Amino acid sequence: MALRKILTVEEPGLHKVSRPVTKFDKKLHELLDDMAQTLVDANGVGLAAPQVGILRRVVIIDTGEELVELINPEIVETSGEQDGMEGCLSVPGEYWLVKRPNYAKARAQDRHGEWFELEGEGLIARCICHECDHLDGHIYTEIAYRKLTDEEIEAMHSGLEEA
Ligand SMILES: [Zn+2]
Structure with a gap:
């Protein structure tokens, strides 16, 4: 496993549509393992392949569980509304x-090509939407x-430290 460099919003690749994965091979597994390590290192909740310079439809999400x-994820159902704060590893700070x-x-495929479904409310729903947007070249x-504002971020961080 290796850490990959997380690209920031200036990179043209982050604004392009990623292509579907067709080969569920060792190269894909290496990418997934590297992305997992990179996500942990960055202390994030989600990462899309274009954020590490690979224009393929690959996303990982780790909301703590x-x-x-x-x-090749596709959003097949959404409902309700949430209004809240969001950040992106490609838009630091x-x-x-x-x-x-x-x-x-x-609906998505796993690393072996098997289809499955992931559903959730709150942070998981927010993450699914945010990461799938990356695959279509959209930044949140x-x-x-x-x-x-800086003051609001400051207040948030000191609040987190107390928790
Ligand atoms: Zn992002």
Whole structure:
């Protein structure tokens, strides 16, 4: 396993549509393992392959329970609405307010090509939407409606330290 460099929003690749995965081979497994290590190292909750310079439809999500690998994910159902803060490893240091569905269900393949479904509310739904947007070349700030101020971020961090 190796850490991969996380690209930031200036990179043209982050604004391109990623291609489907067709080979569920060793190269894909290496990418997934590297992405997992990179996500842990960055202390993030999700990572999409274009963020490490690979324009393939590959996403990993780890909201604290277990790491889920989604290959060729498609969002098949959403409902409700949540309004809250979001950040992105490719937009370091910024947090914006974004409205998202409160529930999302995705259909995806695992690393061996088997189809499965991932569904969830709250953070999982937010993550599914955020990461799938990356695969279509979209960054969350495009749909965010307000950037948090430095004071708000400061207050948030000190709050987290107390927890
Ligand atoms: Zn992101």
